[in-house]
Amino acid sequence: MPYIKYYFLVPLVLLVSACASPEGEVIAHIPEASGISYCSSDDTLVVANDEGTYYKISRKGKILQHTKLGKYDLEGVVCEESQMIFAVENKGMLLVDTQTGEKKEIPLDTMYHGKKLSLISKKSGVEGITKVGNSIYLAKQSNKKKRSFIAVVRLMPSPSKIVDVIEHRVADTAGLCYHDGYLYMVSDKKDLLIKYDLQKKKIVQKVKLAKGAWEGIAFDAKGNVYLADDDGRIVKYKKKRLGL
Numbered sequence: 001m002p003y004i005k006y007y008f009l010v011p012l013v014l015l016v017s018a019c020a021s022p023e024g025e026v027i028a029h030i031p032e033a034s035g036i037s038y039c040s041s042d043d044t045l046v047v048a049n050d051e052g053t054y055y056k057i058s059r060k061g062k063i064l065q066h067t068k069l070g071k072y073d074l075e076g077v078v079c080e081e082s083q084m085i086f087a088v089e090n091k092g093m094l095l096v097d098t099q100t101g102e103k104k105e106i107p108l109d110t111m112y113h114g115k116k117l118s119l120i121s122k123k124s125g126v127e128g129i130t131k132v133g134n135s136i137y138l139a140k141q142s143n144k145k146k147r148s149f150i151a152v153v154r155l156m157p158s159p160s161k162i163v164d165v166i167e168h169r170v171a172d173t174a175g176l177c178y179h180d181g182y183l184y185m186v187s188d189k190k191d192l193l194i195k196y197d198l199q200k201k202k203i204v205q206k207v208k209l210a211k212g213a214w215e216g217i218a219f220d221a222k223g224n225v226y227l228a229d230d231d232g233r234i235v236k237y238k239k240k241r242l243g244l
Contacts, residue, residue, distance in 0.1 A: 001034065001099070003090075003241060004029070004190075009029055009153050009182045014022075016194055017032060017221070020053055021027050021086035021191070021206075021208050021209055021210040021211075022237065022241050023207075023208070023210055024210075024227065024235040024236055024237040024241070025228075025235065025237075026233050026235055027057075027060060027232070027234050027235070027236045028047075028057055028061035028063065028119070028230075028233070028234040029064075029232050029233060029234075030049060030055050030057075030063075030137075030232060030233075030234060031232050032049045032050040032051060032230055032232065033047050033048075033049055033215065033216065033228040033230060033232060033233065033234060034048055034049055034050050034074060034075045034076065034127075034215045034228060034230055035074065035075055035077045035082075035086075035087065035093070035128065035129070035175065035214060035215065035228060036048070036076045036077070036175075036216035036217065036218045036226050036227075036228040036234065037046040037074030037076075037079040037177075037218050038079065038218045038220045038226070039056075039076055039079040039222075040081075040221065041079075041081040042057070043059065043158055043220075043221075043235060044057065044058060045055050045057050045058075045059065045218060045220075045226060045234075046077050046079045046084060047077075047216070047228060047234060048075065048076060048077040048087075048190075049074060049081075050070060050074070050075070050101075050230070051074075051143065052069050052070050052071055052072040053066055053067065053069065053073060053074075054067055054069065054074065054077065054084070054096075055066045056108055057234070058213075059210045059220055059222070059224070059236075061092075061234060061236075064081055066135060066219045066240045067101070069086075069094070069096065069103060070100055072086070072088050072091070072094060073088060073090060074086050074087070074088060074094075074174060075087045075088065075089045075125075075128065075129075075141075075174075075215070076126070076127065076129035076139075076175065076215075077100070077128075077129065077217060078129055078130060078131045078136070078233070080098075080131075081086075081098075082097065083096060083097055083098055084096045084097065084098060085129065085131070085136065086129070087096045087124065087126045087127070087128060087129035087138060087139075088105075088123050089120075089122065089125040089126050089127065089141075090120060090121060091105060091120065092105070092106060092108040092126060092138075093105070093106040093108065093126075093129070093136065093138075094106065094186070095141040095161070098150075099158040101173075106155070106158075106160055106231050107160060108120070108153065108158035108159060108160045108161075108162075108164060109159045109160065109161050109162070110151075111162070112151075112162040112165060114244070117140075117151065117162060117165070118140070118147075118167065119151050119162075120139065124140075124141045125140070125141065126140065127139050127140070127141035127172075127173065127174045127175075127176045127215070128140050128141075128166070128173060128174060128176030128185070128215075128216070129176055130176045130177050130178045130183070131178065132152075132178045132183070133235055134154075134155070135152050135153060135154060135155075135163070136151060136152075136153040136155055136160070136196055137150050137151070137152055137153070137166075137183070138150065138176075139173045139175070139176045139178060139185065140173075141172060141173070144154055147172055148166050148169070148170055148172065148184075149165050149166060149168070150165070150166040150171050150176070151164075151165055151166065151169065152164035152166065164238070166183075166196075166201070167220070168185070168194070168196060168203060170190070170194055170203070171189050171190060171196070172177040172185055172187050172188045172189035172190065173185040173186070173187055173225070174186060174187065174188040174214065174215040174216075174230075175214060175215050175216040175217045175228065176178055176229075177209070177219060179219040179232025180219075181198070181199075182195050182196060182197060182198070183196040183198055184196070184199075184217050184219075185217070186199070186209070186214040186215070186216070186217050186227065188214050188215055188230070189212055191208065191209045191210070191212065191214065191215075192206050192207065192208060192209060192219065193207040193227075193242065194206055194207075195207075195241070195244065204241075205244075207241070207242050207243060207244070208218065209227070210227045212227070212233070212235075213230035213231045213233065214227055214228070214229060214230075215228050215230045215231050216228030219239070223238060223239050224236055224237065224238060224239070225237045225238070225239055225242060225244065232240070237241070
């Protein structure tokens with residue numbers, strides 16, 4: 001009889017462990033962290049916040065610099081060698097030269113197939129950004145899954161133009177990142193990390209996260225994942241810890 005109890009309990013414990021949300025390491029405290037991107041050129045991270053400031057931090061979380069860009073509701077960022085492209089909730093995109101600090105708002109035509117998309121808004125506008133090839137992907141925030149989508153934007157020639165729309169049907173996708181051929185999203189409302197296959201055009205994995213106000217995601221070159229929490233944390237995970 002004791003042996004029966006033992007073999008019955010083991011799979012139950014494994015099931016509970018598998019369902020538990022993984023805990024990460026808090027490496028930095030940054031107010032209203034709303035987006036994050038890995039800068040491969042100098043092996044750092046850049047974090048955007050809602051008050052128009054961006055922070056450069058090391059992969060261990062040390063704050064190296066912070067710069068105020070102005071009265072911008074920054075919601076995401078793409079870091080490149082010579083420039084950073086920020087998602088601005090009520091404006092669209094802001095381009096910043098990393099050498100000179102020069103800023104330039106990027107005009108965006110929100111017409112798509114003859115209809116104006118509700119991508120830019122003060123309360124539920126652009127919430128995430130990433131770059132795939134020469135295209136920019138912008139996540140539209142909405143508490144309703146039918147109104148959440150990702151706009152695929154061609155930057156040149158000006159004005160930028162929406163050339164495709166991904167309707168993933170996940171509520172409140174507030175963070176976006178392209179990594180190793182997949183699109184990754186985080187849902188603030190659902191506490192989820194979502195892996196989306198661009199070739200198959202479908203979600204292939206969902207990872208339940210610990211409770212937080214998740215608004216940004218980035219991957220470095222060392223197998224680490226970084227999540228930005230609007231409540232003021234940068235949390236670091238190993239990809240394997242999240243099952244990715």
